[in-house]
Amino acid sequence: MKDVYLFSGFLGSGKTTLLKHIIQQVKDQGLVPAVFMNELGEMNFDSDEIVDGVPQKELLDGCICCTGSEKSEAQIQTLLAEEEFDVLLIETTGAAHPVEALDAVFSPLFAERLNFKGIVTVADSKRWLDRSKLSPQIRSLYLEQIRHADLILANKMDLLSEEEQAKVTYEIQSLNSSAQIIQTVQAKVPMAALEKIAPSVKGEVQKAPVSKLNLNAQVLHFDAPVKRDVFEQWLRALPESVFRIKGYVPLEGDKYPHAFQYAYGMAQWLPEYMKMRPQIVVIGENLEEVKLP
Numbered sequence: 001m002k003d004v005y006l007f008s009g010f011l012g013s014g015k016t017t018l019l020k021h022i023i024q025q026v027k028d029q030g031l032v033p034a035v036f037m038n039e040l041g042e043m044n045f046d047s048d049e050i051v052d053g054v055p056q057k058e059l060l061d062g063c064i065c066c067t068g069s070e071k072s073e074a075q076i077q078t079l080l081a082e083e084e085f086d087v088l089l090i091e092t093t094g095a096a097h098p099v100e101a102l103d104a105v106f107s108p109l110f111a112e113r114l115n116f117k118g119i120v121t122v123a124d125s126k127r128w129l130d131r132s133k134l135s136p137q138i139r140s141l142y143l144e145q146i147r148h149a150d151l152i153l154a155n156k157m158d159l160l161s162e163e164e165q166a167k168v169t170y171e172i173q174s175l176n177s178s179a180q181i182i183q184t185v186q187a188k189v190p191m192a193a194l195e196k197i198a199p200s201v202k203g204e205v206q207k208a209p210v211s212k213l214n215l216n217a218q219v220l221h222f223d224a225p226v227k228r229d230v231f232e233q234w235l236r237a238l239p240e241s242v243f244r245i246k247g248y249v250p251l252e253g254d255k256y257p258h259a260f261q262y263a264y265g266m267a268q269w270l271p272e273y274m275k276m277r278p279q280i281v282v283i284g285e286n287l288e289e290v291k292l293p
């Protein structure tokens with residue numbers, strides 16, 4: 001039997017960051033991890049980020065939730081048929097309800113082969129403090145992802161004061177008293193914490209109406225390099241309903257487009273050593289057409 005962990009959490013909370021740490025730790029144990037991830041938007045930015053040589057499948061522009069569960073089943077089946085691995089790590093989109101995402105894992109096809117270990121939810125602690133600003137639908141998804149977790153990472157603790165850290169931890173624990181909660185920076189958690197999870201997929205679950213979320217993704221292509229300050233100004237002017245941006249931004253004067261990430265008001269630029277396609281995906285709620293500067 002192969003152990004399966006499902007990573008949940010809102011857009012930009014730190015799931016891919018967690019995935020990278022866990023992949024490394026699984027490898028350090030002499031085991032082979034495999035990854036299944038899906039993405040909102042037809043751009044596989046996250047899978048570019050994952051270490052080479054790890055068996056991997058992805059589902060683009062989808063959600064591993066009930067509507068996509070057949071496709072997810074097929075992808076997992078292909079992984080099982082074609083790859084040798086010990087542990088399966090599933091990263092859901094930030095828009096997925098974690099329990100619905102489990103449909104594919106619990107398919108009778110895999111009953112003898114997959115051993116579901118639990119749901120790990122990464123919570124963006126700063127966003128938690130400001131959750132009242134979210135629309136009711138998005139807030140309900142955010143809370144559902146925490147409510148159904150078996151292990152919760154209260155992530156991005158570096159952005160909070162000590163008092164806020166205690167407040168977030170206490171409040172999240174009150175929402176889900178059965179899960180262990182660990183305060184993290186860059187989703188750094190020992191694999192041992194995942195291994196000792198006791199999964200508790202509860203029978204009666206009150207699901208958030210995921211299908212009614214008006215989250216959409218747009219892929220924008222750059223025709224020419226932009227000035228960094230012009231791009232950052234454009235970023236600041238975006239509505240609060242833009243939750244997430246990732247991709248590659250070509251800056252004037254630089255050889256290759258930079259890897260770029262934006263989550264909850266925080267932008268991150270990284271140097272890139274290969275020529276990646278100059279495009280970004282913008283994910284938000286009720287997004288009107290977004291135009292590049």
Ligand SMILES: Nc1nc2c(ncn2[C@@H]2O[C@H](COP(=O)(O)OP(=O)(O)OP(=O)(O)O)[C@@H](O)[C@H]2O)c(=O)[nH]1
Nearest residue numbers: 011012013014015016017094156185186261263268
């Ligand atoms: N300050 C801070 N930033 C963090 C932390 N963890 C992750 N980040 C940053 O947050 C951004 C989003 O991280 P990801 O790991 O890509 O988030 P994700 O949940 O996989 O995002 P989606 O797949 O788009 O939902 C990146 O720029 C990370 O570097 C943290 O603990 N503190």
